[in-house]
Amino acid sequence: MEGESKSSVDVIDEGSEGKGKELLVGTCDLVMRLLAFVMTLVAAVVIVADKQTAIVSIKLVDSEPPLDVPVTAKWHYLSALVYFVGANATACAYATVSLVLTLANRRKGKGMETLISVFDALMVALLFSGNGAAIAIGLLGLQGNSHLHWNKVCNVFGKFCHQTTVSLFTSLLGSTAFLLLLVVPPLLRLKRTN
Amino acid sequence: MEGESKSSVDVIDEGSEGKGKELLVGTCDLVMRLLAFVMTLVAAVVIVADKQTAIVSIKLVDSEPPLDVPVTAKWHYLSALVYFVGANATACAYATVSLVLTLANRRKGKGMETLISVFDALMVALLFSGNGAAIAIGLLGLQGNSHLHWNKVCNVFGKFCHQTTVSLFTSLLGSTAFLLLLVVPPLLRLKRTN
Numbered sequence: 001m002e003g004e005s006k007s008s009v010d011v012i013d014e015g016s017e018g019k020g021k022e023l024l025v026g027t028c029d030l031v032m033r034l035l036a037f038v039m040t041l042v043a044a045v046v047i048v049a050d051k052q053t054a055i056v057s058i059k060l061v062d063s064e065p066p067l068d069v070p071v072t073a074k075w076h077y078l079s080a081l082v083y084f085v086g087a088n089a090t091a092c093a094y095a096t097v098s099l100v101l102t103l104a105n106r107r108k109g110k111g112m113e114t115l116i117s118v119f120d121a122l123m124v125a126l127l128f129s130g131n132g133a134a135i136a137i138g139l140l141g142l143q144g145n146s147h148l149h150w151n152k153v154c155n156v157f158g159k160f161c162h163q164t165t166v167s168l169f170t171s172l173l174g175s176t177a178f179l180l181l182l183v184v185p186p187l188l189r190l191k192r193t194n
Numbered sequence: 195m196e197g198e199s200k201s202s203v204d205v206i207d208e209g210s211e212g213k214g215k216e217l218l219v220g221t222c223d224l225v226m227r228l229l230a231f232v233m234t235l236v237a238a239v240v241i242v243a244d245k246q247t248a249i250v251s252i253k254l255v256d257s258e259p260p261l262d263v264p265v266t267a268k269w270h271y272l273s274a275l276v277y278f279v280g281a282n283a284t285a286c287a288y289a290t291v292s293l294v295l296t297l298a299n300r301r302k303g304k305g306m307e308t309l310i311s312v313f314d315a316l317m318v319a320l321l322f323s324g325n326g327a328a329i330a331i332g333l334l335g336l337q338g339n340s341h342l343h344w345n346k347v348c349n350v351f352g353k354f355c356h357q358t359t360v361s362l363f364t365s366l367l368g369s370t371a372f373l374l375l376l377v378v379p380p381l382l383r384l385k386r387t388n
Binding site for chain 1: 277311315323324381
């Protein structure tokens with residue numbers, strides 16, 4: 001009798017623990033998806049609005065003095081930044097769709113859950129490749145490369161580079177949110193073995 | 195009686211189907227992990243062995259004729275390629291460890307499976323960021339950027355760029371294998387709803 005009552009208590013405990021865990025997983029999922037949406041949106045908007053015009057001295061003829069000409073830096077002059085914007089815009093659009101699907105269907109089936117996690121994984125690959133490309137170009141702009149005679153440009157376009165850094169940082173936060181969407185739910189669902 | 199026998203047949207069918215599915219998932223996991231190991235190893239080795247010396251005409255003084263000097267291109271002259279090598283080497287080492295763990299413990303517990311899938315997700319992020327960085331720099335080397343006055347260098351270091359492309363391609367295959375490790379098992383395990 002005592003054993004029976006203990007076992008039924010265990011079942012109730014396990015059931016409520018399971019429900020609590022699923023509630024925690026669902027809340028984490030929503031928070032991280034919302035964070036991913038906001039961060040990728042901010043990253044895309046900040047870099048698309050990034051533009052700076054600076055006066056640069058250019059020597060056209062060796063015997064003549066250099067000419068001061070206005071030169072403009074824009075994000076779409078660099079294919080890496082175009083890819084970065086595309087990756088963040090795609091991830092932002094997907095985050096919106098997945099948020100709506102998650103909110104409309106809180107008790108989503110296994111099929112929908114699997115499909116969403118597959119797309120989350122694709123977004124991680126897309127966003128991190130975009131971040132890698134943009135950071136590589138950003139570092140070149142900041143430091144240049146003496147071996148290849150690629151001069152640094154951030155000493156001239158300081159505001160442009162600063163805004164790009166802000167965009168990169170927010171994109172990294174958004175990408176980490178997508179990565180956590182893959183990593184955290186399985187870890188939370190894991191039963192404690194000890 | 196008829197219904198009872200039908201239901202027991204269903205249970206047997208479902209059980210054997212489940213075992214068949216798990217065998218398929220296990221085989222896919224091993225094949226993709228092996229592919230990821232080989233591809234990331236080849237990518238790292240090919241780019242580390244990448245080196246080319248070319249004769250370049252450099253004008254030191256305007257009034258003097260240009261001088262022909264030997265210039266060497268090496269992977270570690272570019273921080274993006276250093277990161278790319280680091281990412282592939284790390285992923286290759288992890289693929290070895292995870293292969294050994296998977297082979298030694300075919301019936302791995304839920305805890306080990308979750309831990310491995312968490313590291314698989316981290317490898318996807320690491321490898322794709324490395325690929326993005328290397329592709330961005332590779333495209334600059336191939337096409338240059340007229341806005342920033344960064345000249346293309348692949349017209350001089352053709353062999354170096356060709357070998358980098360091979361390494362990038364194999365790294366992309368290895369990264370896709372890691373991505374498939376995240377995506378395929380949940381899709382295979384998914385029960386057909388229709």
